[in-house]
Amino acid sequence: MRIARFAGDDDPQFGVIGDEDGVATIGVLRGDPLYAGLDLSGQKVPLDDVRLLAPVIPRSKVVCVGKNYLRHAAEMGGEVPDEPLIFLKPNTSVIGPGEPILYPGQSSEVHYEGELAVVIGRICREISAADAEKVIFGYTVGNDVTARDLQAKDGQWTRAKGFDTFCPLGPWIETSLDPSDLAVTTMLQGETKQDGRTSDMVFSVPDIVEYVSSFMTLLPGDVILTGTPDGVGPMEVGDTVDVTIEGIGTLTNRVLARG
Known part of the structure; x- marks a missing residue:
C-alpha cells in the first residue's frame, strides 16, 4: 500500500494511492495514519489534481x-x-x-x-x-x-x-x-x-x-x-x-x- 501526503485546495491531507478505471487516484484518509490508522473517508481525488508533499512529518528526528x-x-x-x-x-x-x-x-x-x-x-x-x-x-x-x-x-x-x-x-x-x-x-x-x-x-x-x-x-x-x-x-x-x-x-x- 502506498500512503501519500498531499495538498489540493484544502489543508494537507493523507491518502492511499489507488487506481480507478485507469486513472491514478488518492483515497483520502481521516487524519495522519501514523496516529489515526487507515481510516478512509470515502472521498477520492485524481492524483494529477493534487501536489504531493513530504509523505511523513518527522516530529522528532x-x-x-x-x-x-x-x-x-x-x-x-x-x-x-x-x-x-x-x-x-x-x-x-x-x-x-x-x-x-x-x-x-x-x-x-x-x-x-x-x-x-x-x-x-x-x-x-x-x-x-x-x-x-x-x-x-x-x-x-x-x-x-x-x-x-x-x-x-x-x-x-x-x-x-x-x-x-x-x-x-x-x-x-x-x-x-x-x-x-x-x-x-x-x-x-x-x-x-x-x-x-x-x-x-x-x-x-x-x-x-x-x-x-x-x-x-x-x-x-x-x-x-x-x-x-x-x-x-x-x-x-x-x-x-x-x-x-x-x-x-x-x-x-x-x-x-x-x-
Whole structure:
C-alpha cells in the first residue's frame, strides 16, 4: 500500500494511492495514519489534481547512517566502521517531491546522496533486529543532501547535513516492501550517477533499527536514512536530481540558489 501526503485546495491531507478505471487516484484518509490508522473517508481525488508533499512529518528526528556501503566508504577515503555510524538531520531539513533544494551561499560543493528511508510507525526502545519489522510503518525515498566542503571544514557533519531543504523525502510511503535487495539509482540531469542495491548495505535495515533503538527512543514519524551507494557527486544550481528505489518510485527535486 502506498500512503501519500498531499495538498489540493484544502489543508494537507493523507491518502492511499489507488487506481480507478485507469486513472491514478488518492483515497483520502481521516487524519495522519501514523496516529489515526487507515481510516478512509470515502472521498477520492485524481492524483494529477493534487501536489504531493513530504509523505511523513518527522516530529522528532531524522536519523542517518554514514558509510553503510563498502564502495561508498572507499570513495570517501575511509573504512566501514565496526558499528553503524550515526548522525542526525533536523526535521526542518525535510522537503517533499518537486520542492527545490536550496543551494546555500556558505558552500560551493553540494552533493546528492540517494538513500532508502525507513519510516517508524511505533514508539520503541531496545527493539531486536528480529522484531524490527513490527515497528516499521513503511519505506520511502530519501536524498541525504550534503555540503561536502563544510563537512570537511567542520570536522563534524551537523552544518553540512542540516541546512533547510537538505532532506528531500517522497514521493510516498510504501508499506508492503522487502528492503533487503532493492535497486537504488540516482540520476543528475538525466545521467545515471549512482546504481546500487540495498543488498550491498554493510548493516541491514533490521540491524540499524536494533542499533539505533539501543540508545535512543524511536517515535512514530521518525525517519532513518540507511546510507548511500557509491557515486556521490556535486549538484549545481539549475540541476535536477532523481532518486529511484525499486518498489517505491522516484523522488525528483531541482537545485535552486538560496535567496
